[in-house]
Amino acid sequence: MQRLKTRAQFQAVMAAGIVARTAHFALHRMPLHSPTSTGLGSDGPQALFPVVGAWMGVVLPKRWAKRAVTRNAIKRQVYAVSEAQQPPLPVAAHVVRLRSGFERKQFPSASSDALKRAVRAELLQLFQRAGA
Template structure:
């Protein structure tokens, strides 16, 4: 199963990388990492002591800080979708394209390396060719192009 990227920091991290593969209308970005985890908010401790007491101590020396644990190897895939209104004006079209992105990722995901994936619509489909925003030809064209895009992305990098 493919998880969802939810945090904007993860989207920014993946989109900062160059596309792993491109097609006429889409781009696939990939980072071999796990999604970031939000920091737990620290509980505020209310003290009954006066603030004129002892001054706070200095922070610990850098050498005394615990070592940061290395990020674990990613297991699984997380998907983020970017379908801007600039390229798909009608909600029907945006939803159709997002459904196709999820379906193709679910079917072709086993061949792809683990990590964070963002599929992005980078150019609009021609309105002269696809007159209806939710048409079957548009659905088939998007699906075929996404299959090709992910096949290229699955190929080993040189």
């Protein structure tokens, strides 16, 4: 699985629309096609993704996860859950976006096991909804 790196890639995927939501996350997806099958050549958003396959990116605003430790823990969970998906993610570019914060009263530690379990459970639910 490839990772999104450029701002243009993230913007293209997020403009494609949301395919699934949970209480804290939203999943954006942009289907990818081989350049020869669409007739686009090197034009259009397909040029942003040179390798046809599954692409993944994560957007975690500081507004919803203030501490870097929390953002990094969530990113690791997103990439781990997306890699372990059965069946694998479709040939598309995906962005998981944090759309609300986790309660500090419920998870006082920025990188607690309880927070990681909650994030993992919600991500599994998100990918399940996207596959349905």
